[in-house]
Amino acid sequence: MLTRISEAIANVHTEQTLENIHKALSDGFRPIQIVDALRKGLEIVGQRYDASVYFISELVISGQIMKDAMNILNPYLKGESFSTKGHVVLGSALGDMHDIGKNIVKMMLVSQGYEVDDLGVDVPPERFVEKAKEAGAKVIGTSALLTTTVPMSADVVKQLEKMGLRSQVKVILGGAAVRPDMVNSYHVDAAVMDLMEGMQKIRSWMAT
Numbered sequence: 576m577l578t579r580i581s582e583a584i585a586n587v588h589t590e591q592t593l594e595n596i597h598k599a600l601s602d603g604f605r606p607i608q609i610v611d612a613l614r615k616g617l618e619i620v621g622q623r624y625d626a627s628v629y630f631i632s633e634l635v636i637s638g639q640i641m642k643d644a645m646n647i648l649n650p651y652l653k654g655e656s657f658s659t660k661g662h663v664v665l666g667s668a669l670g671d672m673h674d675i676g677k678n679i680v681k682m683m684l685v686s687q688g689y690e691v692d693d694l695g696v697d698v699p700p701e702r703f704v705e706k707a708k709e710a711g712a713k714v715i716g717t718s719a720l721l722t723t724t725v726p727m728s729a730d731v732v733k734q735l736e737k738m739g740l741r742s743q744v745k746v747i748l749g750g751a752a753v754r755p756d757m758v759n760s761y762h763v764d765a766a767v768m769d770l771m772e773g774m775q776k777i778r779s780w781m782a783t
Contacts, residue, residue, distance in 0.1 A: 576602060577612040584616035585623075587636050589643070592616075596647055606651040613644055617686030625771055634770075635675060638682035659690040661781050662712035664703055666694035668727035673720040676750055676770070680716060683774055689781065700730035707735075707744050714777050717763075719750040729761035745780045749773045 576599045583592040592613075599609050620637045623629040663684055665677050674696050681691045692706050703715050715735075719725045728748040735741040745764040748757060757766035764780075767773040 576604060577608060580609060580612040581616035581619070584613055584637060584640050584644075585619035587620070587629075587633050587640070589636070589640050592640050593643060593647065596644055600647075600651065606648045609648060610645075610652070613641060614686045614688065617641060617682055621683045621686060621774075631679070634679045634682065638678050641682055641685070660688045662690045662692060662707075662710040663714045663716060663777060663781070664692045664694065664707045664710065664712045665716045665718070666698035666703060667696040667718045667720075668724040669697055669699050669730075670727065671719055671721050671724040671750075672696045673750075674718070676720070677716070677718040679770065680718075680749070680773065683770075684777065687778070689777075700727055700734045703731050704734040704738055704740065704744075708738060708740060712744065714745045714747065714780055716747050716749060716773075716777070719748060719752050722752045725750070725752050725757065726761065728757075728763050732762045747773060747776055 576595060580592060580595045580599060583595055596609055617637060620629060620633065624634055665681055667674050667677055681693050684691050692710050692712065694702055694706060703717065707715050715731060717728045717731055728746060732746055735744055747765040748761065748763045749767050751768065753766050753768050755766055765776045767776065
C-alpha cells in the first residue's frame with residue numbers, strides 16, 4: 576500500500592493518491608509511514624523534472640496533491656515525531672502575492688526530508704528573521720516574481736545583521752525577476768532563476 580502511494584503521487588495521480596491514503600489509514604498504517612511514502616514519491620517527481628521528463632505543470636500538480644494529502648493526515652499526526660535534516664524558512668517577499676515557485680521549492684524540500692516553515696506571500700523582512708530565529712533555520716528563501724519586490728531581500732539581510740544572526744543564516748533569492756549579479760547588489764548568498772540550481776545551493780548549505 577505504501578508503495579502504491581509513492582507511485583501514485585510520482586505519477587501525478589490525484590484521486591489515486593488520496594484514495595490510497597484513506598485505505599492505508601483504514602488498514603492501520605501509521606500516518607508517519609504514509610508521509611514517508613509521499614516524500615519518496617515526491618523525490619521521484621523531482622528526479623523526473625531534473626531529467627526533463629516532467630515540467631513545471633507536474634511539479635505544481637504534485638505539490639497540490641501533497642497539500643491535499645497533508646490536509647487528510649494532519650489530524651492523525653498529533654504526537655508523531657519526524658526526523659528532519661533541518662529547517663528552511665520560505666516566503667514571497669513583501670508586496671509579492673505570487674507563490675507557485677515558492678510552493679514548488681517547498682514541495683521538493685519536504686520530499687528530501689527538510690522541515691519547511693512556509694510564511695506565505697507578502698512577507699515583511701523582519702518576519703523572515705523572526706521565524707528563522709524561532710526555528711533555528713539555517714536558510715531563508717525569499718521569492719520574488721516582480722522586479723519591485725526583489726530589493727526586499729536586502730532588508731532580510733539587514734534584519735539578520737541587526738539580530739546578530741547573519742553568520743548563522745544563508746539567504747537565497749529566487750524568482751523570475753532574479754539575476755545572478757543581485758548577489759552583490761543585495762548582499763544575499765545566492766540569487767537564482769533556476770529551480771534545480773536553487774535546490775543544490777540549499778542542500779549544500781544545509782549539509783554544513
